[in-house]
Amino acid sequence: MKEITAKELxxxxxxxxxxxxxxxxxxAEVADGKIPGAVNIPLGLLEFRMHDLxxxxxxxxxxxSGGRSAQAVRFLENQGFDAINMAGGMLAWEGKTE
Structure with missing residues (x-):
């Protein structure tokens, strides 16, 4: 699985x-702030939103923290998508949020 750090991103x-x-x-978690421009697709809905990708x-x-996004990366890779996990998740993010 490919990963990127919050600093690299x-x-x-x-x-x-x-x-x-x-x-x-x-x-509800995203309401506390997300990376600018990020699209919110909760993990449980990802399978149903693949047609948007x-x-x-x-x-x-x-x-x-990076766990759910790692699951999402594995799922998307199995479906033929190119996906990268941000290691450490929003806990590691020090940049701006919206």
Whole structure:
């Protein structure tokens, strides 16, 4: 499984690189703040929202601590998607939130 650190992701974002971030936390958790531009698709709904995703795109998955996003990465990889887990999740994120 591919992983990226919160610091690496923040550096990519500062360089205005186009990234697609999916936050797999529950809606109530995301209400406390998420990475700017991240799309919230709770882990339990990911299977039902796959039709919204593009297999030619790369996705960075985020959750609170990295566990649920790792599950999401494994699931998406098994479905033919290119996915990367943000290690440490939002607990490791020091950048801006929205």
């Amino acid at each position: 923040q550096r990519f974002m500062e360089k205005d690189q186009t990234l697609t971030i999916i936050d797999v936390r529950e809606t 593009d297999k030619s795109a790369e996705y960075i998955l985020v959750c609170r």
